[in-house]
Structures are given as C-alpha cells and as structure tokens.
Amino acid sequence: xxxxxxxxxxxxxxxxxxxxxxxxxxxxxxxxxxxxxxxxxxxxxxxxxxxxxxxxxxxxxxxxxxxxxxxxxxxxxxxxxxxxxxxxxxxxxxxxxxxxxxxxxxxxxxxxxxxxxxxxxxxxxxxxxxxxxxx
Numbered sequence: 211x212x213x214x215x216x217x218x219x220x221x222x223x224x225x226x227x228x229x230x231x232x233x234x235x236x237x238x239x240x241x242x243x244x245x246x247x248x249x250x251x252x253x254x255x256x257x258x259x260x261x262x263x264x265x266x267x268x269x270x271x272x273x274x275x276x277x278x279x280x281x282x283x284x285x286x287x288x289x290x291x292x293x294x295x296x297x298x299x300x301x302x303x304x305x306x307x308x309x310x311x312x313x314x315x316x317x318x319x320x321x322x323x324x325x326x327x328x329x330x331x332x333x334x335x336x337x338x339x340x341x342x343x344x345x
Contacts, residue, residue, distance in 0.1 A: 213257045220269050224251050228274035238273045239280030248277045256289040259296055 216224070230236050234243045251272045257263075275281040 214263060214267055216251055216267050216272055220267055221251055223269040224272050224274050227269060237276035237280050239275045242276055242279050244276050249274055250277055250281045252281055252284065256293055258293045
C-alpha cells in the first residue's frame with residue numbers, strides 16, 4: 211500500500227502547533243527557529259511500519275522537522291534501517307528469505323612450495339637509462 215500523506219487540515223494543525231508565541235515556526239525535534247529554512251511534516255512512526263493503514267492520520271501522528279537539523283538525520287539513521295529490518299523480518303517469517311549459508315565446495319589443492327631459485331645463476335643484462343640526455 212502507498213504511503214499515506216497528511217491532509218491539508220492536519221498539516222495546518224501541525225504547523226500551528228509548531229509555531230511559537232512570536233509567530234515563528236520551530237522544529238519540533240530540536241526547537242530550532244526555522245525562519246526561511248525548509249521543513250517537512252514527518253510521521254512520528256514511519257508509515258511503512260504501520261500495520262493499520264485504514265485509520266485516518268491525525269496531528270498526533272506527525273511532527274514538523276527542519277530538513278537539515280532533524281528530518282534528514284532521522285530518516286537516514288532511524289527510519290530507513292527500521293523499515294529494512296521489518297522487511298527482512300517479514301520475509302523470513304513468510305519463508306521468502308534464503309538462509310545465509312557458507313559455500314560448500316572442494317578446497318584448493320595443497321601444493322608444495324616452489325623450489326628456491328639461485329638468482330646468481332641467472333643471466334644478467336646491462337642496465338639501461340630511462341632517459342637519454344639531449345644535446
């Protein structure tokens with residue numbers, strides 16, 4: 211099912227709740243006065259983790275977060291790993307995920323060490339200069 215978005219009325223309630231006494235919008239995560247900085251209305255619990263998606267979203271289900279200060283870090287560090295873990299857990303429960311196994315194959319054949327070569331018996335060639343002097 212697709213992600214649920216907040217209705218305009220609920221969005222307005224969340225913005226009104228996040229507005230301080232001076233009329234400035236504050237991040238509900240850290241309290242930073244946002245001014246002209248961008249903000250997002252974010253689900254307090256990631257929508258992908260919600261089981262009952264028929265229930266209407268309320269203002270309690272969302273929070274106003276500044277994009278740089280709280281929204282991006284929360285999404286990257288909290289929501290994405292939790293959603294991935296829930297998907298892995300569901301796949302394992304349904305028997306879709308393959309168990310991690312070690313590779314069972316024949317090992318490489320063991321070889322004796324190569325015989326030591328006497329380098330003094332090898333022919334030597336004269337050293338050549340890499341660069342030639344130009345006159």
